Every structure is written in C-alpha cells, then in structure tokens.
Amino acid sequence: DAGVIQSPRHEVTEMGQEVTLRCKPISGHDYLFWYRQTMMRGLELLIYFNNNVPIDDSGMPEDRFSAKMPNASFSTLKIQPSEPRDSAVYFCASSLGQGLTQYFGPGTRLTVL
C-alpha cells in the first residue's frame, strides 16, 4: 500500500486566497483525521471522519476552515480566505477502526504571505 497520500506537499499563497488541501487515506481505513502542526501549538486535531461522516469538528479554528469527505478514498480541507496565521504543516491520518494505530501522511506545508 502507498500509505496516506497528501497533496500538494508545499503550498505558498497570498492572504485572502482560497487554499484546498487533499488527502487519500489508506484503502479500507474507515477513520480519517486532519491535524495541524505549528511550533507554538504542536499537533492539534482539527476534525475527524468515520465512514465519510464528520464526527468531531471542535478543533476547527474558525468558519474559514471546512472539511469534506465525499467518498471513502478522498478528503479535502479548505481554508477560505487564508490568513498568515494559518501557516503550518497540515497532516492527514487514517486508521482501521476507532482507537487503533493512526497512519500519517507526509503533510502539506502551507505558507500564507
């Protein structure tokens, strides 16, 4: 298996622009997680899905952030409009079942100028 796939790996954009991050979980995994990592706050869970349904989005910082999972093999995290403080590394992870080992993608490094 190729593991969790994220795209793009790097994104540089200007303040106010829309940003869309993409994730393909490991085939057969029924849980998908979006995390954000910064030096100041470490790794934070933003939202997670079970069988394509959002279960907990309490970590989503603002209404500017939205996430979707239209099918079992694809999820997006969108930021609109983007701000410099959104600059971070965004990770997607998936797991086979609740409470089991999470497998992380390589991350997307987002820079908002």
Add this chain to the structure above:
Amino acid sequence: KQEVTQIPAALSVPEGENLVLNCSFTDSAIYNLQWFRQDPGKGLTSLLLIQSSQREQTSGRLNASLDKSSGRSTLYIAASQPGDSATYLCAVGLGSGGTSYGKLTFGQGTILTVHP
C-alpha cells in the same frame, strides 16, 4: 481537558547509551497511548501502541510502559544509534468505559540527537 507533557524537551546522547523519554497526562480516563517518531520534514510514524489495560509494549530496542493511575508513560530506547535521532511524540487516546472517543491529544515532543 487532557494535557500531555513530555520531558525532556531535548536530549543529546552518545551512541550506545540506553535512554528514557517521559510522558505525563492529566486525565487518567484514557483508551490507549501511542508513541510516534517524526523525522525532520516528514510525517509521523507509529512506534508502539499501548491499550489502557496493558502495562507495556515492546518492539525491538523499544519498550513503552504505561501507568494509568499515575498518568505516566515512558519510552525506553536500548543501545541508541545515530539513526534514532528524531522527535518522539507521545499521544493519548481519549475514551471511557472501554470505548474510544477516536481522538488523540499530543505532547510537544522530545527532540533526540544521538551522536556517533
């Protein structure tokens, strides 16, 4: 709210040493605890997962212990090698009554450097 603390924040040791990384958490109502490794510019790799009913898990030169009542876990690395250099993250899985909430709360990590 669960808080996870890792000590030390950074550690530098010569090759061959045995070392211990510490993780503490404030709420003992956990489902499991995971240790991850993160290399610079890369994602996280799961090392060990300990269920709340277990006391320890071993994989090769790694041994992780869990003391739920005291809110502590340790990761023991035997005979350290330069290739072990990375950031080690502890993550607590929340849950109660044998049910996982599905969420992980991470510590800030320990940056380990093993020099030849």
